[in-house]
Amino acid sequence: MLNTVKRGFTCGAGLAVAALAAGFIAAAPAQAGLTLDKIKERGVIKVGVGSQAGFFAPDANGRWQGFFVDFGRALAITVFNDPDKVEFTNSSPQQRLPALQAGQFDILLSAVTQTITRAFKLNFHFGPVVFYDGQGILVKKSLGVNKASELDGATIGVQSGTTGEQNIADFFKKTGKTYKSVVIEDTATFTQALTSGRVDALTQDGTDLGLRRAALPNPDEYVLLPERLSKEPLAPAVLGGDDRWLEIVNWTVYATIQAEEFGITSQNVDTFLTSEDPAIKRFLGVDPSLGQAIGLDPKFAYNIIKKVGNYGEIFERNLGKSTKIGFDRGLNNLWTKGGLIYSPPFR
CATH class of the missing domain: 3.40.190.10 (Periplasmic binding protein-like II)
Known part of the structure; x- marks a missing residue:
């Protein structure tokens, strides 16, 4: 660690600045961004999607189903603990990017490719890649x-x-x-x-x-x-300028991936509630310290997995070998199985 203390900078002053910085760090998770404020006031997340069986399509009853749709429902669970507090709207490739810029959507889950021009020129921020294509x-x-x-x-x-x-x-x-x-x-x-x-x-x-x-x-x-x-890395896209909203998107996706890494599924998640592994206890909210520190429901990951499933379940249910789509996971497998799907640590 570099020593950056200058002459004349007293120990007392240093402690005061450190305490002030610590206060800001502690307070930051409780501050909601403008996007989240609007979503909570509205009571629903507006999601732009495409129209392709397996990825996003309404079923016979008009209920949206698909790989990207499930991530929208997972996001609604993080924010509201309700997978149905999300509104999906079919948006064409020509319409979806201008619509996000205009604030018509809170997020695009419409198979958007992450590119440098979309990041810099269009001011989009991208969440984790959820599907690798070409x-x-x-x-x-x-x-x-x-x-x-x-x-x-x-x-x-x-x-x-x-x-x-x-x-x-x-x-x-x-x-x-x-x-x-x-x-x-x-x-x-x-x-x-x-x-x-x-x-x-x-x-x-x-x-x-x-x-x-x-x-x-x-x-x-x-x-x-x-x-x-x-290379077509497909990722959630949000409008730049609201870091809090971006991080909620990020860690909602990561929760589904981390669950698969742990071997936690929608079917066995309750059996993990008695695990003695400290990382699993924090992840599922048995130990509430992690959720409290970041300003989210300590059980947000548990709720996502219980109601939507882990990344592997989402993939297999919508696109996998047992479906009409019949995709092999390939690059969309976990990094431990030769793929590129990877979660940062929940700590």
């Missing part, structure tokens, strides 16, 4: 193409308002090939552009294309090419 290309099998570099001169459909436009341009510039871009704004007609022959290929996040291919009446006639043209 941009792919979907083509008709009859085209006879086995890899993206064989698409020289092809007409390719891209979704407007996404990172896909720049990624596909960078790819063709790097490979020295040419292509014609067709920008499609309506997500409902995106797949139709390929099936109707309007374009030779579609490019979008690989998981999105995989879902679109699986939904076709003749999926075997289409091929998702093996390359991934980009």
